[in-house]
Amino acid sequence: xxxxxxxxxxxxAVSDKANREMKYVISFIFMILLTxxxxxxVSTGAVAEHLILPLILILATIQVxxxxxxxxxLDQKGTAFYTIFIIAGIFFAAVCVVGIVLM
Amino acid sequence: MEVNTEIKSTRNMPNHLETTTLExxxxxxxxxxxxxxxxxxxxxxxGTYLALRHQSMGGPESSELYDLSLIAVSTAILLTxxxxxxxxxxxxxxxxxxxMLTWLGITVLLGLSFLVLxxxxxxxxxxxxxxxxxxxxxxxxxxLVGTHGAHVTFGIVWITTLMFQAAKQGITRExxxxxxxxxxxxxxxxxxxxxxxxxVYLLGKVx
Numbered sequence: 279x280x281x282x283x284x285x286x287x288x289x290x291a292v293s294d295k296a297n298r299e300m301k302y303v304i305s306f307i308f309m310i311l312l313t314x315x316x317x318x319x320v321s322t323g324a325v326a327e328h329l330i331l332p333l334i335l336i337l338a339t340i341q342v343x344x345x346x347x348x349x350x351x352l353d354q355k356g357t358a359f360y361t362i363f364i365i366a367g368i369f370f371a372a373v374c375v376v377g378i379v380l381m
Numbered sequence: 382m383e384v385n386t387e388i389k390s391t392r393n394m395p396n397h398l399e400t401t402t403l404e405x406x407x408x409x410x411x412x413x414x415x416x417x418x419x420x421x422x423x424x425x426x427x428g429t430y431l432a433l434r435h436q437s438m439g440g441p442e443s444s445e446l447y448d449l450s451l452i453a454v455s456t457a458i459l460l461t462x463x464x465x466x467x468x469x470x471x472x473x474x475x476x477x478x479x480x481m482l483t484w485l486g487i488t489v490l491l492g493l494s495f496l497v498l499x500x501x502x503x504x505x506x507x508x509x510x511x512x513x514x515x516x517x518x519x520x521x522x523x524x525l526v527g528t529h530g531a532h533v534t535f536g537i538v539w540i541t542t543l544m545f546q547a548a549k550q551g552i553t554r555e556x557x558x559x560x561x562x563x564x565x566x567x568x569x570x571x572x573x574x575x576x577x578x579x580x581v582y583l584l585g586k587v588x
Binding site: 298299302303306309310313316317319320321327330331334335337338341342345346348349350356359360363364366367368370371372374375376377378379381 | 400409410413414416417418419420421423424425427428429431432449453456457460461463464466467468471565568569571572575576578579580583584586587588
């Protein structure tokens, strides 16, 4: 019984690892695509100039969340405090940027 | 039953080797607090740059300076190094020392080539008259991009020393948290670069 459990959990662990590495690669491909999209928007002038900044900012933000939740493992269990810290950091960072730019 | 828990603690928890000890958990927790503080540091530099980026004092302006193809190459290099760094952590949690060291070695090499490109870029700009002392645009540009470059340099040195330690001591409860934390740092460098290429280079081209 125990052995059977071991074998099945081992099998699950192996497929988990394969899935995880696959997830990293997929996330990486998305990041490359988002980066390429941002470069494309700027270098071809496909959209109106006043739309470019919000669009590339959205693309960058999606990329950052991909980094945080896949590469930096915030999607896993037991990371609530890390998330609280980094969100607090992002909040103060946003206050600083807006404050300095508008000053 | 005991055998089962043993396997669970080492084999069945793929990404938790770094948090198996209290010290490891505290290291990771403290490091996230550090990253939050770093976010604010870079935010201040970004704010300064965005406020001053048009004050070029007759020197070259951002749209004349920046070369998007060079930036695309360094962006690709840094993004790839972020992937190799996370793959190294995956290998660490499978106790594959050689594979982990290989991925970390690739990460360091990619970081070095990023640094070489950045130095080339800065030297090129100085020849064009875009220096730290030249204008408010120059000061804020070099302060922001230079601070990022300094982080890359430190990351390269840090990861290299950890590679030597891991080669000597193997993947243990001592070395795993250190390696994991250095990998978090490397991803953070990449996150900052995403905003640098967006807000400095791409925005600089738009005007």
